[in-house]
Amino acid sequence: MSMSETSTQKTSCDPNIAAELREKRKRIISQSLAKRHRKEKTFRFLGLSAVIIGLSFVAILFGSILYKGLPSFWQMSMNLPVYFDPKVINVGPKPVKFATESPAKYQERYIDWQTKMGMLDWDSLIVKGMIARDARLAGHEDDLRSMYASTESYRIRDMVIADPSLVGKKEDIKFLAEANVDVWLTGKIDRSLPDDQQQLSHEVRQLADQLKQQGILERTFNFKIFTNTDSRSAPAASGLAGAFMGSLFMMLIVIFVAIPIGVASAIYLEEFAKKNILTDIVEVNINNLAAVPSIVFGLLGAAIFVGWMHLPLSAPLVGGLVLSLMTLPTVIITTRASLKAVPPSIRQAAQGLGASNVQTVCHHVLPLALPGILTGSIIGVAQALGETAPLLLIGMSAFVPSVPSTPLDQSTALPVQIYLWQGNELRNFFEGRTEAAIIVLLAMMLGLNGLAIWLRKKFEVRW
Known part of the structure; x- marks a missing residue:
């Protein structure tokens, strides 16, 4: 043992x-x-x-x-009673076209009238409105002209050109304070700095403090940040309207170009294409394109769309096409992943009942994959919305003082506008304005992501 x-x-x-x-x-x-x-x-x-x-x-x-x-959405401004004095606006009524007058002759008279309107002293109307609020301001006319944005005089001129019946009337109008006045009154600059380091003279600074104490200058919500375009002559009046419309046009182009092409390509590769070396090469290249830096797509867009096809520089059309190229790999990859997630039994059951491959995909597979396709597509669009580098290479960093009416008009975009404002020399004012633009951009991106989540929940099918 x-x-x-x-x-x-x-x-x-x-x-x-x-x-x-x-x-x-x-x-x-x-x-x-x-x-x-x-x-x-x-x-x-x-x-x-x-x-x-x-x-x-x-x-x-x-x-x-x-x-x-958030504080940058509030800006120093003043409500003034502006009297459209006929003694100042003394260029006569707006020209009316005569029956026997040629269009060219009428246009000549109208342009001459506009030119005379532009040469009037519109600033005096604003200054008189400030003195009407406080008679003690009389004698400080030159300093009072430094209190408001320089574009405000053009605004009341345009109001009269659009509605000549204002002449002889008094209207309460809100005017934006000049950017340096806003910086001074909101404490964005050190008040202890010597005079040679201050943007405003000692007299103007004292007058600004006095107007604020009297309630003439007050902090109000600035809706013009959403309705005005960018401005170099009057930073206080700069807004996001042009950049917002440029981004909107580009996103529409991405939605109508990248998503249909991307979804169709993914359906073909996943459901119809034969598995061979050619499709393997295509799949590898699609995956590689998803990792290509965005600035490379900007170089590609500048070479093809601007250099070869001669599309207009700084146009939302070019920006949208460049962002569509960048978004395509993301849409294709997410769509293929959604199609793969559909159980094979769905396809087998449909084909067992006599459905063709096209009927199986269109009537059974695609509806079940729709939540994932929508989610991936919207996330791709949201990613394109925040891109800056490719847009800089196609000229969308140019200063454009107008709102684009078509995708072919020159424009900028929200990310590029943020980039331009961040580098503005009036840093004390535009630092907060840049953060406000970021809030608008993030709101759009969060809205798109929220839409993706809602669509996924709405069309989600459990099996």
Whole structure:
């Protein structure tokens, strides 16, 4: 008999030894379970910590943007009673076309009338409106002209050109304060700096403080940031209307170009294309294109759309086509992933009932994959909305003082406008204005992502 057999017999005969072995096994199992539980708790703690840290950084980012950006939607302004004095506006009534007059002759008279209107002293009407609020301001006319944005005089001129019946009437009109006045009154510049480092003269600064104390200059919500275009002559009147419309045109082009082509390409590759070396090469290149830096697409767009096809520079059409090229790989990859997620049994059941491949895809597979396709497409569009580098290479960083009416008009985009404002020399004023533009851009992106989530929930099918 061997020694192991002898030991086993002793163990089976001795109940104390058997009990000790059982206790030893229990301790080993308990220690192993405790170690596994500790590792699981540590792993869960690390995962939860990573999520909390990530959310904290996001909260800090959004909090910083909101803290700096939200106050920029409020701007120093003043409501003044403006009297459209006929003694100042003395160029006669708006020309009316005579029945026997040629269009060219009428246009000549109308342009001459507009020229005379432009040469009037419109600033005097605004200054008189300020003096009407406080008669003690008389004698400070030159300093009062520095209180409001320079474009405000052109605005009341355009009001009279559009409606000549205003002459002889008094209207309450809101005027934006000049950018340096806004910076001074909102504390965005150190008041202890010497005069040679201040943008405003000592007299103008004192007058601005006086107007604020009297309630003439007050902080109000600035709706013009949404309706005005960018301005170099009057930074206080600069707005996002042109950039917003440029981004809107580009996103429409991306939606109508990249999504149909991307979805159709994905359906063909996933459902109809034969699996061979050619399709493998196409798939590899699509995956590689998704990782190509966006600035490369900008170089491609500048070479093809601007250099070869001679499309207009700085046009939303070119920007939309460049962003469509960049979005295509994302749409194709997400659409193929959604098609793969549909169970094969759906296809087999449809084909078993006599449906063709096209009927199977269109009537059964595609409706089930629609939530994923919509989600991927909208996320791709949202990603394109925030791109800046490719737009800089096709000239969309140019200063455009008008709102584009078609995709062929020159324009800029929201990300590019943010880039331009961040580098503006009037940093104290445009730093907050940049954060405000970021808030508008993030609102659009969050809206698109929220739409993707809603569509996914709406069309989601469980099986």
